Amino acid sequence: MEMGVEVAVEDLTKSFGTQKIWQDVTMTLPKGEVSALLGPSGTGKSVFLKSLIGLLRPERGRIVIDGTDILQCSSKELYEIRKLFGVLFQDGALFGSMNLYDNVAFPLREHTKKSESDIRKIVMEKLEITGLVGAEDKLPGEISGGMRKRAGLARALVLDPQIILVDEPDSGLDPVRTTYISQTLIDINAEIDATILIVSHNINLARTVPDNIGMLFRRHLVMFGPREVLLTSEEPVVKQFLNGTMIGPIGMSEEKDEATMAAEKAMVEEGHHPGGVEDVEGIVPQMEATPGTPERKAVGRRRERVREILHTLPEKAQAAIRDSLDDEADQYADHSYDEYASADDNSDTIEYATAQQNRNYAGADDDTQVIPVVRGSGYQNDERG
Numbered sequence: 001m002e003m004g005v006e007v008a009v010e011d012l013t014k015s016f017g018t019q020k021i022w023q024d025v026t027m028t029l030p031k032g033e034v035s036a037l038l039g040p041s042g043t044g045k046s047v048f049l050k051s052l053i054g055l056l057r058p059e060r061g062r063i064v065i066d067g068t069d070i071l072q073c074s075s076k077e078l079y080e081i082r083k084l085f086g087v088l089f090q091d092g093a094l095f096g097s098m099n100l101y102d103n104v105a106f107p108l109r110e111h112t113k114k115s116e117s118d119i120r121k122i123v124m125e126k127l128e129i130t131g132l133v134g135a136e137d138k139l140p141g142e143i144s145g146g147m148r149k150r151a152g153l154a155r156a157l158v159l160d161p162q163i164i165l166v167d168e169p170d171s172g173l174d175p176v177r178t179t180y181i182s183q184t185l186i187d188i189n190a191e192i193d194a195t196i197l198i199v200s201h202n203i204n205l206a207r208t209v210p211d212n213i214g215m216l217f218r219r220h221l222v223m224f225g226p227r228e229v230l231l232t233s234e235e236p237v238v239k240q241f242l243n244g245t246m247i248g249p250i251g252m253s254e255e256k257d258e259a260t261m262a263a264e265k266a267m268v269e270e271g272h273h274p275g276g277v278e279d280v281e282g283i284v285p286q287m288e289a290t291p292g293t294p295e296r297k298a299v300g301r302r303r304e305r306v307r308e309i310l311h312t313l314p315e316k317a318q319a320a321i322r323d324s325l326d327d328e329a330d331q332y333a334d335h336s337y338d339e340y341a342s343a344d345d346n347s348d349t350i351e352y353a354t355a356q357q358n359r360n361y362a363g364a365d366d367d368t369q370v371i372p373v374v375r376g377s378g379y380q381n382d383e384r385g
């Protein structure tokens with residue numbers, strides 16, 4: 001089985017002429033995990049995706065994929081690296097004059113020497129996964145936006161990608177279809193263990209789908225790390241984004257000045273509705289792969305990874321992660337205690353294992369390796385002193 005590869009981005013800066021889109025972006029998409037990049041419109045999320053596949057060229061920094069820095073490598077190497085990717089662009093980017101079958105078959109005909117009967121097997125399998133069987137003969141113009149999206153996803157999958165980039169899977173979709181496409185992405189991750197990056201501004205999706213979340217705002221990556229970090233963040237920009245209210249640093253245009261912020265705050269204090277529906281706070285359970293799909297290997301890998309970096313995270317995120325580790329331990333206790341106990345040679349009981357982990361986390365200090373997952377926002381200063 002194919003296995004996702006890590007994508008490491010270091011100090012990446014991209015401008016168009018004199019317009020700086022973002023600068024000093026550093027993050028690592030852990031192999032085989034699902035990550036999401038959030039941010040208000042126009043912050044350069046699509047530009048970031050296009051940079052990852054080498055369609056746009058940042059002027060500074062590194063993008064290391066499978067050991068190759070794609071900003072330094074030859075065009076031949078870049079061509080090879082690109083084969084690792086499956087990309088779902090915002091509008092599906094289908095060829096208007098080809099029916100869905102031919103659209104989905106296109107990468108196979110273009111990049112492989114497979115026979116038409118092999119191609120048929122693969123195409124039908126991907127159409128099945130994305131719920132499009134029966135629509136093979138339709139032209140993109142004859143189907144709904146949601147179907148076009150799913151066709152784009154089917155096409156992104158045909159070459160068994162190890163990295164899947166998805167630009168706004170929810171745009172133009174109703175909430176129910178958005179959940180279905182989210183479930184499909186999680187299931188695909190379980191099936192092929194690909195590294196997935198989803199760009200979105202959908203809060204439900206952000207809260208329930210990814211293992212890791214980052215956010216771009218005002219030309220910077222505000223943070224990137226395990227989902228618990230952003231979902232428990234006290235950063236005003238993050239809280240405002242999650243709640244969708246007008247109160248906070250995000251305005252209609254890129255920059256909101258102090259005077260506007262004060263005026264809006266005063267209006268709301270006078271009783272004006274700030275927008276948004278509810279106070280979105282804390283962690284909700286993450287979606288799981290559909291019963292019957294293989295176990296999602298990212299879950300176990302992430303658990304180990306997050307344990308190691310736990311002490312570098314903000315307190316609230318640590319607490320949320322400990323809670324979820326405890327819940328998992330309880331589940332194991334319910335179902336197969338023996339399996340869990342034998343998985344950790346040092347532990348006699350679950351209580352002991354958990355207590356010991358907590359001590360490890362609490363006691364970890366300056367001489368431990370600090371992995372900079374949380375950018376900006378001062379957390380790392382606390383850690384690094």
Ligand SMILES: Nc1ncnc2c1ncn2[C@@H]1O[C@H](COP(=O)(O)OP(=O)(O)OP(=O)(O)O)[C@@H](O)[C@H]1O
Binds near residue numbers: 039
């Ligand atoms: N090829 C290009 N040449 C010049 N400017 C560009 C180019 N592509 C994007 N931009 C600019 O980069 C900025 C970020 O655009 P981008 O589409 O990445 O934002 P986004 O965060 O994906 O927004 P949205 O959520 O609305 O899709 C915009 O100001 C856009 O005009």
